[in-house]
Amino acid sequence: xxxxxxxxxxxxxxxxxxxxxxxxxxxxxxxxxxxxxxxxxxxxxxxxxxxxxxxxxxxxxxxxxxxxxxxxxxxxxxxxxxxxxxxxxxxxxxx
Amino acid sequence: xxxxxxxxxxxxxxxxxxxxxxxxxxxxxxxxxxxxxxxxxxxxxxxxxxxxxxxxxxxxxxxxxxxxxxxxxxxxxxxxxxxxxxxxxxxxxxxxxxxxxxxxxxxxxxxxxxxxxxxxxxxxxxxxxxxxxxxxxxxxxxxxxxxxxxxxxxxxxxxxxxxxxxxxxxxxxxxxxxxxxxxxxxxxxxxxxxxxxxxxxxxxxxxxxxxxxxxxxxxxxxxxxxxxxxxxxxxxxxxxxxxxxxxxxxxxxxxxxxxxxxxxxxxxxxxxxxxxxxxxxxxxxxxxxxxxx
Amino acid sequence: xxxxxxxxxxxxxxxxxxxxxxxxxxxxxxxxxxxxxxxxxxxxxxxxxxxxxxxxxxxxxxxxxxxxxxxxxxxxxxxxxxxxxxxxxxxxxxxxxxxxxxxxxxxxxxxxxxxxxxxxxxxxxxxxxxxxxxxxxxxxxxxxxxxxxxxxxxxxxxxxxxxxxxxxxxxxxxxxxxxxxxxxxxxxxxxxxxxxxxxxxxxxxxxxxxxxxxxxxxxxxxxxxxxxxxxxxxxxxxxxxxxxxxxxxxxxxxxxxxxxxxx
Numbered sequence: 001x002x003x004x005x006x007x008x009x010x011x012x013x014x015x016x017x018x019x020x021x022x023x024x025x026x027x028x029x030x031x032x033x034x035x036x037x038x039x040x041x042x043x044x045x046x047x048x049x050x051x052x053x054x055x056x057x058x059x060x061x062x063x064x065x066x067x068x069x070x071x072x073x074x075x076x077x078x079x080x081x082x083x084x085x086x087x088x089x090x091x092x093x094x095x
Numbered sequence: 096x097x098x099x100x101x102x103x104x105x106x107x108x109x110x111x112x113x114x115x116x117x118x119x120x121x122x123x124x125x126x127x128x129x130x131x132x133x134x135x136x137x138x139x140x141x142x143x144x145x146x147x148x149x150x151x152x153x154x155x156x157x158x159x160x161x162x163x164x165x166x167x168x169x170x171x172x173x174x175x176x177x178x179x180x181x182x183x184x185x186x187x188x189x190x191x192x193x194x195x196x197x198x199x200x201x202x203x204x205x206x207x208x209x210x211x212x213x214x215x216x217x218x219x220x221x222x223x224x225x226x227x228x229x230x231x232x233x234x235x236x237x238x239x240x241x242x243x244x245x246x247x248x249x250x251x252x253x254x255x256x257x258x259x260x261x262x263x264x265x266x267x268x269x270x271x272x273x274x275x276x277x278x279x280x281x282x283x284x285x286x287x288x289x290x291x292x293x294x295x296x297x298x299x300x301x302x303x304x305x306x307x308x309x310x311x312x313x314x315x316x317x318x319x320x321x322x323x324x325x326x327x328x329x330x331x332x333x334x335x336x337x338x339x340x341x342x343x344x345x346x347x348x349x350x351x352x353x354x355x356x357x358x359x360x361x362x363x364x365x366x367x368x369x370x371x372x373x374x375x376x377x378x379x380x381x382x383x384x385x386x387x388x
Numbered sequence: 389x390x391x392x393x394x395x396x397x398x399x400x401x402x403x404x405x406x407x408x409x410x411x412x413x414x415x416x417x418x419x420x421x422x423x424x425x426x427x428x429x430x431x432x433x434x435x436x437x438x439x440x441x442x443x444x445x446x447x448x449x450x451x452x453x454x455x456x457x458x459x460x461x462x463x464x465x466x467x468x469x470x471x472x473x474x475x476x477x478x479x480x481x482x483x484x485x486x487x488x489x490x491x492x493x494x495x496x497x498x499x500x501x502x503x504x505x506x507x508x509x510x511x512x513x514x515x516x517x518x519x520x521x522x523x524x525x526x527x528x529x530x531x532x533x534x535x536x537x538x539x540x541x542x543x544x545x546x547x548x549x550x551x552x553x554x555x556x557x558x559x560x561x562x563x564x565x566x567x568x569x570x571x572x573x574x575x576x577x578x579x580x581x582x583x584x585x586x587x588x589x590x591x592x593x594x595x596x597x598x599x600x601x602x603x604x605x606x607x608x609x610x611x612x613x614x615x616x617x618x619x620x621x622x623x624x625x626x627x628x629x630x631x632x633x634x635x636x637x638x639x640x641x642x643x644x645x646x647x648x649x650x651x
Contacts (some may be wrong), residue, residue: 141512166471
């Protein structure tokens with residue numbers, strides 16, 4: 001296939017995509033809202049977590065946790081999830 | 096380059112609170128009667144998005160105080176020019192009524208250390224801090240309020256008293272001072288000084304803003320009381336009493352309630368602000384004219 | 389001792405708990421006190437750890453607070469922030485996690501961290517109108533294969549061998565629901581307006597999305613996607629991705645001066 005044939009095949013595919021989503025293109029941007037319902041899976045996060053950390057001018061009386069990172073074992077929710085056969089924690093690292 | 100001949104602060108002589116994004120919806124909905132909001136400059140140095148939207152809405156409705164945490168004015172290294180430019184952009188965009196930073200350092204060759212670290216008070220550091228404050232004011236086009244620190248150690252080489260140091264920086268640069276009353280209590284207890292005497296010696300005519308916060312308490316290696324500037328509770332009663340005394344000396348000055356760790360619902364901050372507002376109102380009734388020039 | 393030396397000693401002792409407090413510190417009693425210097429050390433390390441835990445909440449829940457604290461400590465020891473913009477701290481924590489042997493039993497941890505890093509980046513990223521359908525529809529059909537779309541400044545694609553979008557979603561609530569999705573997921577993080585969006589893409593579109601966000605022309609990206617999965621539907625994928633806000637509103641078209649038969 002040459003470039004033009006490919007381009008036309010792509011253009012055809014694009015045109016039918018416009019048709020399937022029942023748009024008479026061109027569409028105004030605001031009509032795109034709601035498109036995400038038709039494509040992929042929209043996940044819902046907690047928006048205030050998105051900001052990440054803020055600066056602070058305060059100190060803390062929380063103590064730094066001292067320990068050996070190389071002997072530590074993951075022990076949160078990963079221990080109860082079965083993800084593609086990776087269930088729970090495995091052997092702690094030697095060291 | 097001349098900078099705006101601002102007086103110490105254009106914040107109203109009322110209580111304000113530190114703005115936290117989790118309170119945004121509440122504030123927009125209830126439009127609380129608050130004298131001003133203060134934000135940490137660094138949290139609004141991203142390129143876009145919700146932080147700028149919130150700050151725009153907030154500054155359209157309330158007086159705004161921009162409080163820097165990361166400039167590292169007390170460090171030996173030169174000030175970060177990129178950071179100064181970011182500050183300038185924020186100031187130009189949101190036109191805060193007050194702009195303040197700390198007498199402390201936080202940036203070293205190893206990077207940003209995320210704490211307000213102490214410096215010795217010597218002729219050498221005084222000259223450098225004054226140069227840095229001067230540079231900040233030139234770069235931002237604004238007068239800076241420099242805040243007294245809370246400290247946990249002393250330096251053997253210090254030869255200048257903290258109040259004299261702050262006063263000298265202000266004298267040389269024309270900057271104003273931010274008097275953190277909780278910091279006064281923390282440092283006074285930690286170093287066996289009288290907090291009332293500190294307030295009584297402070298050059299109150301230079302004070303453009305007051306800070307209040309809650310401290311935590313522990314003991315040092317010798318078993319002496321050691322206060323930590325934790326900003327995670329209501330203002331302690333001894334600090335509040337010291338605040339009354341301070342307002343008696345300064346007159347009614349814009350007063351911030353700081354709360355950065357374990358931040359409660361907005362109603363608690365509002366309640367703290369009311370307490371401070373009452374003190375300011377009483378003082379205003381006693382002395383209708385502010386004592387500052 | 390001049391201030392530069394005092395400051396350097398202070399900074400070094402802050403970051404290395406094996407070092408004694410720097411010389412030259414004292415107290416009102418006239419004797420140095422290690423516990424007082426430890427307040428600063430603590431403020432720095434706990435402050436940075438809290439910053440990481442705030443940004444990487446799901447990672448912390450997956451491995452637990454204690455493990456996270458130790459992992460964060462190891463990261464902080466090698467990576468102090470380069471700027472006071474703390475929301476950017478931890479941009480490379482996902483890469484660190486990937487090489488952190490004690491976390492090897494949770495092989496999806498680094499990719500979950502990549503989603504969380506991308507979400508914060510998107511939240512603070514430059515405001516930009518995404519590419520609209522009208523702009524797509526106006527592209528000249530005969531050169532469509534040569535079109536390059538600019539990634540939207542907020543857009544990040546995380547392609548993983550694990551169902552990391554489902555894992556991330558399961559941790560947005562107090563109680564963590566079991567994750568049933570098998571296989572890998574491609575997760576697109578976007579911010580077309582003010583709100584950050586996190587989307588699991590149809591798996592057949594992952595190669596296409598990855599190629600486009602790396603700057604490939606539409607024709608090349610489509611060819612790669614078809615080679616990976618013959619059920620790939622170019623039009624549906626392009627309209628879908630644009631609809632989520634994956635692309636910025638700028639389009640460039642390559643000059644057609646290369647040989648005519650490539651691809």
